[in-house]
């Protein structure tokens with residue numbers, strides 16, 4: 272029985288994780304579950320699942336049930352002092368970083384959906400994992416695909432490239448001139464995946480693929496020059512690796528996050544699917560295109576901030592989170608998202624920032640942007 276701490280249970284990844292757990296009650300047990308603001312939803316979706324510790328990290332002290340732990344500190348304390356095997360971090364945004372760190376520091380493996388942890392503190396997080404002999408297993412479908420493709424590769428020097436696939440989002444075919452008319456409703460219509468609002472907007476701007484490039488760099492220790500992005504609108508191939516002899520290995524399935532979530536939980540084993548098995552005869556065609564950096568400047572910028580290292584990925588991520596929040600509140604237009612981020616990137620870099628610096632710059636940038644659009 273694998274004991275799981277599931278953070279962000281009320282979200283899209285969190286709820287898919289609960290489905291996987293319900294499908295395999297003989298293998299998985301939830302020990303800690305957290306959400307931020309939606310207590311009633313949390314109660315509803317965990318009905319019938321025995322759980323030791325329920326934690327609400329937001330709206331502290333608003334819940335009268337004494338068995339519910341409340342606040343971030345209560346969760347951090349539980350992550351350090353409870354008996355569990357794997358932390359599945361499905362919190363959205365940089366708020367997830369402290370939990371990733373806490374899980375790893377207390378010697379736990381982490382199934383990581385919270386890509387922002389890796390983007391803003393990739394060096395620190397991978398070093399803590401190494402020191403504590405913990406593994407970080409990606410939940411992100413592209414990174415799960417790469418990890419699966421890399422299984423059985425004897426020598427890493429035989430890998431020439433990592434090829435991340437991207438659906439291209441809802442605006443893959445839209446002309447650049449029309450981007451100024453994009454509405455919130457348009458941007459929330461992802462063609463292949465049903466996800467939380469933040470990552471759905473990130474997919475529309477392709478900032479998401481940019482964040483994933485940085486995530487791949489740290490997870491697989493790949494130089495940026497060896498990470499390619501290719502548009503693949505069907506989202507059937509979740510990513511690929513190319514070997515030095517020209518062979519390419521890919522991982523395929525219908526787009527369903529239950530597959531990478533379950534793999535992260537069952538790793539290194541494979542168990543009966545929770546998701547529907549893939550019927551290739553329904554797919555008909557797989558197509559590929561080069562990304563258009565002019566239409567999607569954030570993808571190119573992400574490569575640049577990744578290469579610059581230091582505090583630049585934190586600035587990129589914080590400005591993106593703030594801009595996406597403003598767009599979701601309809602306070603800015605779609606094309607203002609990259610403008611706000613570019614504007615923040617004129618700051619000076621800070622080499623090798625520690626966790627405190629990363630968290631304080633993240634907070635400072637968000638505050639500044641929110642204040643400017645009050």
Ligand code: NDP
Nearest residue numbers: 279281282283284306307308309362363366384385466467
């Ligand atoms: P959602 O917005 O659907 O869910 C986010 C979860 O995080 C909710 O449970 C929410 O609680 C909780 N939360 C929000 N703010 C905080 C906070 N400050 N502290 C603690 N918990 C918080 O997000 P997704 O499930 O879509 O995404 C989660 C992560 O997984 C993101 O990093 C995303 O990039 C990544 N990911 C998601 C994919 C997807 O298919 N959705 C695919 C690949 C990666 P509450 O609802 O109670 O407020």
Ligand code: MG
Nearest residue numbers: 411412413483
């Ligand atoms: Mg992804």
